[in-house]
Amino acid sequence: EVNLMESGGGLVKPGGSLRVSCAASGFTFSAAWMTWVRQAPGKGLEWVGRIKDKNEGWSTEYAAAVQGRFIISRDDSQNTLYLQMDSLTAADTAVYYCATWKSGSADNWGRGTLVTVSS
Amino acid sequence: QSALTQPRSVSGSLGQSVTISCTGVSSDGGSYKYVSWYQQHPGRAPKLIIYDVNQWPSGVPDRFSGSQSGSTAYLTISGLQAEDEADYYCFSYVSTWVFGGGTKVAVV
Numbered sequence A: 001e002v003n004l005m006e007s008g009g010g011l012v013k014p015g016g017s018l019r020v021s022c023a024a025s026g027f028t029f030s031a032a033w034m035t036w037v038r039q040a041p042g043k044g045l046e047w048v049g050r051i052k053d054k055n056e057g058w059s060t061e062y063a064a065a066v067q068g069r070f071i072i073s074r075d076d077s078q079n080t081l082y083l084q085m086d087s088l089t090a091a092d093t094a095v096y097y098c099a100t101w102k103s104g105s106a107d108n109w110g111r112g113t114l115v116t117v118s119s
Numbered sequence B: 001q002s003a004l005t006q007p008r009s010v011s012g013s014l015g016q017s018v019t020i021s022c023t024g025v026s027s028d029g030g031s032y033k034y035v036s037w038y039q040q041h042p043g044r045a046p047k048l049i050i051y052d053v054n055q056w057p058s059g060v061p062d063r064f065s066g067s068q069s070g071s072t073a074y075l076t077i078s079g080l081q082a083e084d085e086a087d088y089y090c091f092s093y094v095s096t097w098v099f100g101g102g103t104k105v106a107v108v
Helices: none
Strands: A003-007 A010-012 A018-025 A033-039 A045-051 A060-062 A070-075 A080-085 A094-102 A105-109 A113-117 B009-012 B018-023 B035-040 B047-050 B064-069 B072-077 B086-093 B097-099 B103-107
Touching (some): A003 A094, A018 A094, A018 A113, A033 A080, A045 A094, A045 B086, A045 B097, A060 A070, A080 A094, A105 B035, B009 B018, B018 B103, B035 B064, B072 B086
Parallel strands (some): A010 A113
Antiparallel strands (some): A003 A018, A018 A080, A033 A045, A045 A060, B018 B072, B035 B047, B086 B097, B086 B103
């Protein structure tokens, strides 16, 4: 059974940085493409970015709203996905979900971790 | 404002069918088949219910069906049940990957 568990969320000041993690199990993580999606309180879903597997050079792509501030990485030896977030603003306050990527869709989802940007 | 437009809400009675539209999807090229739909209940993570326009992930009942006509994708829920009351989002590639704004389905 696929299991994804996000962690590392919390309160951070505007302009600050935070790294959230996603621990994966129940599937071959190293072969999986992964994605991050966020949801601001009371709002809809917003795609954040995606990382491919080693065969695809671990290439990444990002939404315009986070390009240059967020970095997605992975540690295949630890079955863990990361989202490094810098220069955070209130607009980045959201629940951050990790998910597996399958054929242009976010297949299996974690429960999410809440990131709050506030002074 | 999302590049994919969905109605804010739709409603239907138990046993009826409802259809949600998602306007702005690609209608040609390699990305045209990449339309997926998600169900989200309050306080829960989203769940994939349709991918590749009209394919079902394992375990999703065939009461949910997807289709596309031109630049509009559709999600139809047949035989509406109380537990279908939720938010539904489309997702596709339109210059970048993007979700629709979401549609709240009410079972009346």
